[in-house]
Amino acid sequence: MPFNQLAKLDLAAIPNPAGGFFPSPSAWEDQVFYFLMLDRFSDDKEQAYRDLQGTVVTSGTTPLYQPGDGGNAVQNDTAAAKWRQAGGRFVGGNLKGLTSKIGYLKRLGVTAIWISPIFKQVKFQDTYHGYGIQNFLEVDPHFGSRDDLKTLVKVAHQQGIYVVLDIILNHTGNIFSYDADRYPTSSGNFDPRWDGKPYKVKGFNDEKGIPSITFKLTDANNPSSWPKLDQAVWPVEFQNPAFYRQQGRINSWDNYPEYLEGDFFDLKDVQHGQGTTDTYQVSEALDAMCKIYQFWIADADIDGYRIDTVKHMDPGATRYFASAIHEFTQSIGKENYYLIGEITGGRKNAF
Secondary structure, three states, X not given: OOOOOHHHOOHHHOOOOOOOOOOOOXXXXXXXXEEEOHHHOOOOOEEOOEOOOOOEOOOOOEEOOOHHHOOOOOOOHHHHHHHHHHOOOOOOOOHHHHHHOHHHHHHHOOXXXXXXXXXXXXXXXXXXXXXXXXXXXXXXXXXXXXXHHHHHHHHHHHOOOEEEEEEOOOEOOOOEEEOOOOOEOOOOOEOOEOOOXXXXXXXXXXXXXXXXXXXXXXXXXXXXXXXXOOOOOEOHHHOOHHHEOOXXXXXXXXXXXXXXXXXXXXXXXXXXXXOOOXXXXXXXXXXXXXXXXXXXXXXXXXXXXXXXXXXXOOHHHHHHHHHHHHHHHHHOXXXXXXXXXXXXXXXXXXX
């Protein structure tokens, strides 16, 4: 059953894993990390690799790469074009494929895997990288299911491997469209780029990317009025215009406060709150994000988070999120929960 409302989500009611939650290591700096983009790692169709027990797998349909295969995807212009086009869409890697390769990763000496985002993406774009989130409480069908994620984590833990998820607080996917009225382009449209002022919004996008859904606060007490699960954004609390800055895309990536307030390309910036680091006033959106990522820890026994685009968040928001996550994980026995943030632009941003 899909989760679609945070208010109905009871973290205390989620059953603990058999044997309790997997404990954190005493020192994360001792771990050997392996990063992978899930869509590009394994589709669970390979043959001739060795499974967890070291047995050669013969049931797959895709032979392993051999040195003689080099260049075989680009032997003519048509094949080369097909190969390049595949780089811009989903190609089939999934959670079951990663689970099947835990033995391989263990034999490499890996003790922790960092996985690109697995959350449900907008349907009308091939955001294979995982950063275009449309539903924060579901696994994208291209990757599998929540049960597939829990199986992966369980198998990894059985082999002494920690699982770290890449997560996003700064933005959603391309969930609504602007009704821009300034910065005309040569095509006759308008370019909604940041200038410190909000833009009008046409509506939440449907499953085809058309802004056909009214951009207004959804009545959480009236499910019959809700859009379909492939439309707008979920959980339903996120169907609230106040959750978003609505100031258009970032044009100058090092201009303050543009890089904090603008959209990351067409990904829609979330309003976390306001104030200094020590006096930060947290928004409903950030509180919702905290509960979402507490849920994934409780539901799947995740060991850590890599937080995307921390440079584009207020320091107060980052501090609040880290505190909320650590307080929760300490309550369930993960005393040294791993949080690492992505920053760019030099050490001045490494607050």
